[in-house]
Amino acid sequence: MTLQEEVEALAQPEGRVVGTLGHEQARRHLVERLRAIGLSPYRGHTFGLPYRAAGRDFCNLIAVAPGRDPALAPVLIGAHYDSVIAAPCADDNAAAVAIALSAGEHFLREPAPCGIVIALFDAEEPGYFQTLAMGSIRFYEDQRLPVGFHAALIMDLVGHAVPQPTPEVGRLVPQFGRLLFITGAESHADLPGVASAARVPGLPVVATLNRRVGDMSDHRIFRLNGVPYLFLTCGRWQHYHQPTDTPDRLDYPKMAQVRDYLVRVAGALARADLPSEGPRPREHDTTAFELSLLGDALGETGARYLAMAVGLARLETRADLDALAARLQGYFDL
Ligand SMILES: [Zn+2]
Numbered sequence: 634m635t636l637q638e639e640v641e642a643l644a645q646p647e648g649r650v651v652g653t654l655g656h657e658q659a660r661r662h663l664v665e666r667l668r669a670i671g672l673s674p675y676r677g678h679t680f681g682l683p684y685r686a687a688g689r690d691f692c693n694l695i696a697v698a699p700g701r702d703p704a705l706a707p708v709l710i711g712a713h714y715d716s717v718i719a720a721p722c723a724d725d726n727a728a729a730v731a732i733a734l735s736a737g738e739h740f741l742r743e744p745a746p747c748g749i750v751i752a753l754f755d756a757e758e759p760g761y762f763q764t765l766a767m768g769s770i771r772f773y774e775d776q777r778l779p780v781g782f783h784a785a786l787i788m789d790l791v792g793h794a795v796p797q798p799t800p801e802v803g804r805l806v807p808q809f810g811r812l813l814f815i816t817g818a819e820s821h822a823d824l825p826g827v828a829s830a831a832r833v834p835g836l837p838v839v840a841t842l843n844r845r846v847g848d849m850s851d852h853r854i855f856r857l858n859g860v861p862y863l864f865l866t867c868g869r870w871q872h873y874h875q876p877t878d879t880p881d882r883l884d885y886p887k888m889a890q891v892r893d894y895l896v897r898v899a900g901a902l903a904r905a906d907l908p909s910e911g912p913r914p915r916e917h918d919t920t921a922f923e924l925s926l927l928g929d930a931l932g933e934t935g936a937r938y939l940a941m942a943v944g945l946a947r948l949e950t951r952a953d954l955d956a957l958a959a960r961l962q963g964y965f966d967l
Pocket of ligand 1: 717725758
C-alpha cells in the first residue's frame with residue numbers, strides 16, 4: 634500500500650478513541666496490516682500486547698523485522714495509533730503509523746544488523762498522556778524484552794507542511810514548509826553525526842533540544858531510561874486535534890521523504906556501535922550541530938531572514954537557538 638492508501642484506510646471518520654468501536658476496528662485493521670506486510674510478533678505469537686490500567690483495557694501492537702543477529706538489541710520505530718477525538722486524525726497520528734509500517738516493509742526487504750521493532754502504541758492522547766496508562770510507558774516498563782533497545786525513533790504529527798509563522802517568512806524562506814523538526818540528538822554523542830549524514834534531498838531537517846519543547850509524545854520513557862532517541866515531528870498546525878485533520882490535507886510527497894529519512898537514520902543506528910552512556914538521560918552540547926543544520930536547511934540568508942522575522946538579531950549561540958525555538962513554538966501553540 635502507498636502511504637496515502639495506508640492513511641486513508643486507518644483514518645476513518647469514527648476515529649480511534651480508546652474504548653470506542655472505531656479504536657477496536659483500527660486495532661484489528663493494524664494487526665492485519667502487520668501480518669500482511671510479513672512482520673513477526675515482537676514477543677509471543679501475537680502482535681497485540683494487551684495491558685490493563687486504571688480499570689480499562691488497552692493494547693499495544695508490536696512487531697519486528699528480524700535482524701541478521703537476533704542477539705543484538707533492536708532499534709525501535711514508534712508511533713501511537715489512538716486518536717484524541719472521534720474524527721480521522723490523519724496527521725495525529727495515522728501518518729506516522731503509515732510511515733512506520735512502510736519502514737517495516739523496507740527492513741524486511743533489507744534486514745539490518747539488529748532487529749527493527751515497529752511499535753504502534755495505544756493511549757498517547759490527553760487523558761492518558763504521561764500517565765501509567767500510556768501505551769509507550771506500559772510497553773517499556775512491562776512488555777519489553779530483557780535485551781532492551783539500541784535506540785528509539787518516535788514520530789508524531791509528521792504528515793503536513795509546516796505553516797508559515799508569518800507572511801514574511803513565507804515570502805523570504807520558501808523552503809520553510811518542507812521542514813522536519815527533530816529533538817533528542819543531545820541524548821547520545823553519536824546521534825548528531827547520524828542524524829546529519831542520513832538527510833535526504835528536499836527534506837530540510839532542523840534540530841532543537843527536547844527540553845525546549847517538552848516531551849510531546851512517546852519518546853519520554855526512552856529518554857528517561859537513557860535510550861538514545863530521536864523525536865521526529867512537523868510540529869502543531871491549525872488542524873491539530875480538530876475534526877479537520879483529514880487525509881486530504883496531508884503532504885504525501887513530504888511524508889515519503891520523512892519515511893526515507895527515518896529508514897536511513899534507523900539503518901545507520903543499527904550499524905553504529907552507540908557505546909553505552911549509562912542508564913540516565915544525557916544532554917550533549919548540540920549547538921554546533923543545530924547551527925549547521927539550520928544553515929543547510931535554510932541557507933545563510935534564509936536563516937538570517939527567519940531570525941529577523943521572529944525578532945532575533947543573530948543566530949550564533951545556544952541562547953539564540955533556544956530563543957528561536959521558543960518563538961517558533963509560540964506561533965504554533967494553538
Ligand atoms: Zn494528539
